[in-house]
Amino acid sequence: MSTSSKDFGKEGEELAAQLLISKGYEIIVRNYRYKDKGELDIIAKDPATGYTVFVEVKSKTNLQFGEPEYSVTKNKIRQIKRMAEAYLFEKEITELPCRFDVVTVLKRSKQSPLINHYINAFD
Numbered sequence: 001m002s003t004s005s006k007d008f009g010k011e012g013e014e015l016a017a018q019l020l021i022s023k024g025y026e027i028i029v030r031n032y033r034y035k036d037k038g039e040l041d042i043i044a045k046d047p048a049t050g051y052t053v054f055v056e057v058k059s060k061t062n063l064q065f066g067e068p069e070y071s072v073t074k075n076k077i078r079q080i081k082r083m084a085e086a087y088l089f090e091k092e093i094t095e096l097p098c099r100f101d102v103v104t105v106l107k108r109s110k111q112s113p114l115i116n117h118y119i120n121a122f123d
Contacts, residue, residue: 019117
């Protein structure tokens with residue numbers, strides 16, 4: 001992945017975090033890593049429900065290969081779930097209401113980014 005791709009991904013994560021904050025979410029941690037198993041983009045607290053929310057952020061600059069949300073494949077969902085379990089294990093949390101959200105960012109040149117928040121995107 002080139003530096004510009006990484007920067008673009010980080011920019012998308014920043015836009016997603018700002019969206020969540022504007023909705024009253026508390027960001028617990030960004031870019032959570034457990035050993036070399038993967039990464040969770042954002043872990044946040046939803047004030048309306050009290051849920052801990054594991055957020056996957058997908059950013060794109062065009063629709064050549066479909067909408068950003070279609071990048072959340074079955075394999076990616078499995079990895080996100082494993083990372084959420086690792087987070088709960090590492091923090092020694094045994095009971096916690098949680099869910100999985102997806103935030104997509106479509107940022108095309110000369111246009112404002114289109115940001116969508118999919119609440120409870122998968123089980």
